Amino acid sequence: MKGYCLNRLIKGIIITVKESDFVSFFKKYSLDLFSFSYIYVPDQLQAEQVVVDSILAVSLKEKELIDKLVKIPSTGFNDAKRLNGKLQILLYSKVASLGKTRSQQLNGSVSDQSGMKSKYSDFYSLGLDRREVIFLKDSAGKSIEDISKILGKSEYEVMAILAGTRDTLVNASSHLQGF
Amino acid sequence: MSCSLQRDSLFGVTPLGLENSESCEKAQFIVGYLDASLSPKKLTEIDEHLKGCDICYGQMLDSTKKFNTIKRSVPHCKLKKTERDHFLEEVSLLSKQIYDKSKGNQNLVIKKQKIEFFKKMMSFLFSRELVLLYIFLGMVVSIEFWF
Structure with missing residues (x-):
């Protein structure tokens, strides 16, 4: 009975996450998200806007998840880590969908002020579906499982795209360097 | 998870262009080894295997070169x-x-x-x-x- 009462009491305690911790979570991932959105729209302001829009969209759509992250029940600390991972995947996923839409809207009218497009011409000559997979794997270091969740593709599809794209990039590079 | 693609080289090429008779059966795991997509047990196994197998070691060097080429080709945009x-x-x-x-x-x-x-x-x-x-x-x- 004593144990039961104590358990009920602990379950009832809810710990509020500090505002600074919550903010630092978004700050931590926003720079990576910016790099990801830059592969769709190679323009600084546009890429920043895609990230901000994605954060806003996810926070509006996933209210329950955000609430759970702000107020964690004392028995659910293990859940918090899982929820962080889930939120991260949702943010990447939103950047991917918004980035694609923005890229289509701009339809190549973005000027190459930073020189990234000319510097990474092989990469930017790839299609969007190949760019996103190779970026997430070889630059962001995501697992195949996470990439399939982010892009809504099967793991086999992701692996097939990855193999083809790696080949293309290696061949393009060796062709230029002559090895 | 079992997939033929996972077992083959993710570059989709014959390892180092070696003849099949010369290739080692463990060579198919080299890309996974460099990619950190192998299980810890398999990782240790390949780590040990690399010390004694010249074919796999050669392929690892070649694949590392290719990985570096890919990493140089993929932008990671950073702000000022x-x-x-x-x-x-x-x-x-x-x-x-x-x-x-x-x-x-x-x-x-x-x-x-x-x-x-x-x-x-x-x-x-x-x-x-x-x-x-x-x-x-x-x-x-x-x-x-x-x-």
């Missing part, structure tokens, strides 16, 4: 310090708003729960049975008082 600070400031303002909104929602939920609890208590305290009990007790007390 002032631009980065400005962007992070924008993100932190937005996340503060999200935090406040969520906290506000939580407070609203707690307020609603308190009102519900108060309503339940009142309906219990003024239920028919309890009111009758109060009257009965009142009568008993008044009888005791007068007599």
Whole structure:
């Protein structure tokens, strides 16, 4: 009975996450998200806007998840880590969908002020579906499982795209360097 | 998870262009080894195997070269310090708003729960049975008082 009462009491305690911790979570991932959105729209302001829009969209759509992250029940600390991972995947996923839409809207009218497009011409000559997979794997270091969740593709599809794209990039590079 | 693609080289080429008779059966795991997509057990196994197998070691060197080429080909755009600070400031303002909104929602939920609890208590305290009990007790007390 004593144990039961104590358990009920602990379950009832809810710990509020500090505002600074919550903010630092978004700050931590926003720079990576910016790099990801830059592969769709190679323009600084546009890429920043895609990230901000994605954060806003996810926070509006996933209210329950955000609430759970702000107020964690004392028995659910293990859940918090899982929820962080889930939120991260949702943010990447939103950047991917918004980035694609923005890229289509701009339809190549973005000027190459930073020189990234000319510097990474092989990469930017790839299609969007190949760019996103190779970026997430070889630059962001995501697992195949996470990439399939982010892009809504099967793991086999992701692996097939990855193999083809790696080949293309290696061949393009060796062709230029002559090895 | 089993997939033929996972077992083959992710570059989709014959390892180092070696003849099949020359290739080692463990060579198919080299890309996974460099990619950190193998299980810890397999990783240790390939680590040990590499010390004694020239074919696999050669393929590892070749694949590392290819990986470096790929990493150089994939951009990882970084902002300048002032631009980065400005962007992070924008993100932190937005996340503060999200935090406040969520906290506000939580407070609203707690307020609603308190009102519900108060309503339940009142309906219990003024239920028919309890009111009758109060009257009965009142009568008993008044009888005791007068007599």
